[in-house]
Amino acid sequence: MVPAWLCLLCLFIPQAFPGAQPAEVYVDVPENYGGNFPLYLTKLPLPRKETEGQIVLSGDSGVAAEGPFAVDPQSGFLLVTRALDREEQAEYQLQVTLETEDGHVLWGPQHVLVHVKDENDQASGHQATATVDVSIVENTWVPLDPVHLAENLQVPYPHHIAQVHWSGGDVHYHLESQPLGPFDVDKEGKLYVTRELDREAQAEYLLRVRAQNTRGEDYPAEPLELHVVVMDENDNMPVCPPRGPAISIPELSPPGTKVAKLSAEDADAPGSPNSHVVYRLLSPEPEEGAEGRAFELDSTSGSVTLGAAPLQAGQNILLQVLVIDLGGAEGGLSSTCEIAVTITDINDHAPEFTTSQIEPLSLPEDTEPGTLVTTLMATDADLEPAFRLMDFAIEAGDVEGTFGLDWEPDSGRVQLRLLKNLSYEAAPSHKLVVVVRSVAEPVGPDPGPGATVTVTVLVERVTPPPQLDQESYEASVPVSTPAGSLLLTIRPSDPMSNPLRFSLVNDSEGWLCIEEVSGEVHIARALQGAQPGDMYTVLVEAQDADEPTLSTSATLVIHFLKAPSAPTPTGAPEPSRHLCTPRQDRGVVVGGPRGDPDLAGGHGPYSFALGPNPTAQRDWRLRALNGSHAYLTLGLHWVEPREHVVPIVVSHHDRVWQIQVRVIVCRCNVEGQCMRKVGRMKGMPTKLSAVGILVGTLIAIGIFLILIFTHLTLARKKDLDQPVDSVPLKAAV
Secondary structure, eight states: OOOHHHHHHHHHHHHHOGGGSOSSEEEEEETTOOSOSSEEEEEOOOOSSOOSSEEEEEETTSOBOOSSEEEOTTTOEEEEOSOOOTTTOSEEEEEEEEEOTTSOEEEEEEEEEEEEEOHHHHHHTTOOOOOOOOOOOTTOOOOOOOEEEETTOOSOSSEEEEEOOOTTSSOEEEEESOSSOSEEEOTTOEEEEOSOOOTTTOSEEEEEEEEEOTTSOBOSSOOEEEEEEEEOOSOOOOBOOOOOSOEEEETTOOTTOEEEEOOOBOOSOTTSGGGOOEEEEEESOOOTTOSSOSEEEOTTTOEEEEOSSOOOTTOEEEEEEEEESGGGOTTOOEEEEEEEEEEEOOSOOOOEESOSBOOOEEEETTOOTTOEEEEEEEEOOOSSGGGGOEEEEEEESOTTOOEEEEEOTTTOEEEEEEOSOOOTTTOSEEEEEEEEEESSOOOSSOOOSOEEEEEEEEEEOOOOOOOBSOSEEEEEEETTOOTTOEEEEOOBSOTTSOOEEEEESOOTTOOEEEOTTTOEEEEOSOOTTOOTTOEEEEEEEEEESSOTTOEEEEEEEEEEEOOOOTTOOBOOOEEEEEEETTTOSOOEEEEOOTTOHHHHTTOOOOEEEEOSOHHHHHHEEEEEOSSSEEEEEESSSOOOSEEEEEEEEEEETTEEEEEEEEEEEEOBOTTSOBOOOOOOOTTOOOHHHHHHHHHHHHHHHHHHHHHHHHHHHHHHHHHHHSOSTTSOOOOOO
């Protein structure tokens, strides 16, 4: 009898010495395999460098294999897709090659012999049939070693397993306590097993054999005890644990991080080689050029850890682990277990703007607060929505809080808006630095300070449109006013403003014209067709001479009056009044003709207008106070100081008068009092006589000084010419 340990040793020898394996790959497959498919059989020695070819599996004649075999192109494992029947085919001759698309062989052929193991062959490989020879010692039983029997033994029953013998004479044998047991003994001492044994039902049996004489009497000796051990058959494949939900592993977890621990169970005898399982990682295979594997598997413990290859967030990976009993030896049963792994996202990406700098933007300085300046876009490469929430801020360039940001945290769009009024004088430009950061706390080796974008806002100076001294103008002229007469002058409200250019827009009749620079409106031609009481409206447009796009306009309404009749007397001159120049806020009140019976009777108001004299219309302004009086003021800032006679036309219904208003224009003191010119006093020299006297005096003084210096010069020269001895001596006293 061959011990079971010797059979197992024979199975381990090819694994321990792979160099002794022939070039042909030999694979055993149990028939009628009841496990999961596909069943991974063995890993083929495919070359790792050839990547452009395709794996071709064919029969021994080179014909494509139509059988139940295939090769996993990712892992290089030969696998079977269904159960095999030895009676149908006992062996399969396969060959594997690596070929290009046009049939060129890059590697191979590799011959593979697949042997379908018979169920009986599998059982007989573990059979241990014991024939027990008892040493003959008179009237005694010799103790026996345990008998080992294989479970599920496929032999005809009853099956002889041992021989017992009693040395005390002619006896026959029987078993104690075996009324329905699986064992029996005949009278010659042959011990039989009557049916298949199941180790799971009972692993050991203790048989008690007694000897009887021909009279049926037991010998007084103790019965023979025989220990029968049911040997385990490797008929239970490893059972994978149920596949649970996907295991979440954070991105950037370091190598060695524990992923899972696979614990497969084998129902064979505990501690036996049949229940000794090992683990082998089938997929995923390491990528070409990658540094190591993404996952590592401990073949003994089934512990799965992270490898050195990096993993990306969002990956869903299915680990396939091959579990083999018999310690991974040839002939071991296997199962494929699966572990689902999901790589979860972490906040390791900082948000970024789509551009770091945009073109300068221009805003007029009168832009209303709340106006949208621009819209910025930012993105975040993280997958988790909570990690894509962003926070924006103006980091620099907005000390006064002139601008503000408006955004939704999950949109990635931020609007830059104006919050305060702009001023070109205070700040002609603003250089804003906008920063974006992740709302969630960033993780990773270097999350960074946050991305920025620079926005330059240029403030455009806004020049207000020109303004005239009046919103609208009115003038009253008789229909007989001759061409060239000055009606009025259009002026800017601020004399110091830029010069204006004037024009008339809708002078349909062509009665008027305006000086482009001075703004004087004149009668261009005779007012033919104009009727007293009619109004004629034109539009005066004024443009800034430096900025033609800046303009304003005002209406000019002309009231036509009845032409004065020839005998109409001229009104009595008005008494003299005075006004100050430069112009002050003062004027002269002008009344209608005194003693007029119509006004006294209350028959209607008077109308006042400057006479047709162009000079008077240029230098003076007249506006009505009420129905009986008007207010006369200077039309220019400076009028020559003297006495002026201003003609004023007064009309009432169909009557027209012209009065002469005498106005003294003079320089005034701070109290508004006129400073009059003082005449020369009697006896006082004129300027010319005073200058003559001064010049004559200076000439006389000059002549006198010349005579003195001439005399002194001559006297000194005379003294130098006199002899020395002619000088008188001074007498001593």
